[in-house]
Amino acid sequence: MEVQTPSNSFLLSSADAINGTVNWKTKQANSFLISRIKAVEKNVYTILSKVHSDRNVYPSAGVLFVHVLEREYFKGEFPPYPKPGEVNNDPITFNTNLMGYPDRPGWLRYIQRTPYSDGVLYGSPTIENVGKPTIIEITAYNRRTFETARHNLIINIMSAEDFPLPYQAEFFIKNMNVEEMLASEVLGDFLGAVKNVWQPERLNAINITSALDRGGRVPLPINDMKEGVYVMVGADVPFSSCLREVENPQNQLRCSQEMEPVITCDKKFRTQFHIDWCKISLVDNTKQVSTYQEVIRGEGILPDGGEYKPPSDTLKSRDYYSDFLITLAVPSAIALVLFLILAYIMCCRREGVEKRNMQTPDLQLVHHSAIQKSTKELRDMSKNREIAWPLSTLPVFHPVTGEIVPPLHTDSYDNTSMPLMQTQQ
DSSP: OEEEEGGGEEEEEEOSSOEEEEEEEOTTSOEEEEEEEOOSSSOEEEEEEEOSSSEEEOOBTTSOEEEEEOHHHHHTTSSSOOOTTOOOOOOEEEEEEETTSSSOOTTEEEEOSSTTSOEEEEEOOOGGGTTOOEEEEEEEEETTTOOEEEEEEEEOOBOOTTOSOSEEEEEEETTOOHHHHTSHHHHHHHHHHHHHHHOOSOEEEEEEEEGGGGTOOOOOTTTTOOOOEEEEEEESSOOOHHHHGGGSHHHHHHHHTTOOOOOGGGHHHHTTOOBOGGGOEEEETTSOOOOOOOOOOOTTOOOOOOSOOOOOSSOOOOOOHHHHIIIIIHHHHHHHHHHHHHHIIIIITOOHHHHHHHHSOHHHHHHHHHHHHHHHHHHHHHHHOOOOOOGGGSOEEOTTTOOEEOOSSOTTSOGGGOOSSOOOO
């Protein structure tokens, strides 16, 4: 069942067993190929839309949202405009960002493999953004003419019924890339297969994630290898016995040995989807209990300081006069007092020679004076003593002229300081 929502966004629904293809045309003469599976009871759905102008879309929180950026539309906006019947295949790339910000919201991803393929916006809106319009700026670049075109996509997130679904399963599909899985007919076939295995009353595609975003490696370019994709679906009924087979001890042992487990319902997927059953994740939100544990205070655990209160946004001016007095004035005053005390001790408390002599006994002073007087007399006598002159200082004849050369020193010379050996001239 196709339901047209405001501004040409579409609600794709599917359910069990009977596959079909509907070629649906809009008033703008743009066709959409939508895979459909007729439902008996309630529907499996995901939201799809295609861009052709500035528009509003209305996705639901917790349901996969897919928005296709078509190159065919943007080709007509770049000059030179193609003539009727002329084939124009310019390389076109897209840049998407939240208005006023350099990147997209955290829940919204974008992928475009090559400039010759369409771009895809996809993700699962969060409940926190319900009722808040999100404006995405879409800029298309023509890599041949360097022309640009810009459109705005207004995403109005609405609350979904029965959100979140209590039973969620995440499958890892090895033979698919994320842009291939986002195609409406491929995703519809996968949800139909899950519907046949699980048999829920309500089944939603919650999120799609590339294996590269989970830390996977880029595959080798041989044998048309794929990077793999994670698909999360949610339902309102417990998991089927087929999905529970992964938790068997035998299958767990085979997974630990890197062998494929034995799953009875794998043949319902194998024709189109190769699922790695060892990486399937089953989450039952009805049995999840709070993991909060009471903290027992002891060594190494600080007391609770209460709730953190950040400082206010408005900062007040601070007076640094008191800080100046504490850091500069007080140490300077203490240093000055210590300097004055030291100067008084060194200059004003000196005893002097007279005071020292007054405190010294007379006998000691006389004895000291006698020693100084005797030392002076000995020094005077040593200056006047007569000794023989060294031979080197006697008169000699000049070897050339034959004249007598006087000694180097006169008789009045202080012989006490004369060296023993004199240098002859």
